[in-house]
Amino acid sequence: MLAIDVWPPAKEFIESISSKHARQVIKRIERLADNPLPPQSKLLEGYAPLRRLRSGDYRIIYFVHQNVLKVPLVDRRNDDKIYHRLKQMFG
Numbered sequence: 416m417l418a419i420d421v422w423p424p425a426k427e428f429i430e431s432i433s434s435k436h437a438r439q440v441i442k443r444i445e446r447l448a449d450n451p452l453p454p455q456s457k458l459l460e461g462y463a464p465l466r467r468l469r470s471g472d473y474r475i476i477y478f479v480h481q482n483v484l485k486v487p488l489v490d491r492r493n494d495d496k497i498y499h500r501l502k503q504m505f506g
Contacts, residue, residue, distance in 0.1 A: 417448045417484040424500070425475075425489040436471065443470040444477075444486055451479045462505055476501060 421429070421444065429437050447453070447468065456468040464478045465487075474497055476488040487504060490497035 417451060417479060417482055419444060419448050420483050420485045422485065422487040424504075425486045428489045432473075436473065440470050440473055440475065440489055443468065443475060444484070447475070447477060448484045451477070451484055459501075462501065465501070465505070 429440055432440070447456075452466075453468065456466045459465040459467055459476070464480075466477055468475045468477070469492055472492050473489055474492045475486060476490075476497065477484060477486045479485070488497060488500060490500070
C-alpha cells in the first residue's frame with residue numbers, strides 16, 4: 416500500500432463538499448493507494464505522469480512518486496475549472 420499525500424487544494428475541496436460525497440472521494444483515494452492504476456483511470460495528455468479518476472460527480476487528479484500517492488486536485492467532474500487549475504499548478 417502506498418502512503419497518501421493529499422495536497423492543500425484537494426483537501427480544501429473535499430472539506431467543502433457534503434460529508435457523504437467526501438467519504439466517497441476519500442474511499443476512492445484509499446483504494447488508489449492499494450491499486451494506483453485501475454482500468455478506469457486515464458493518463459492526462461500533456462501532464463504525464465498525472466492521471467485522472469472519476470468518483471461519482473468528482474474527478475481526482477493524482478500521480479505516484481516514490482511509493483507515495485500524491486493527490487494535488489479534486490474537483491467537479493463536468494467543470495473545466497479543474498483543467499485551468501491544473502495548468503496553473505503544473506504549467
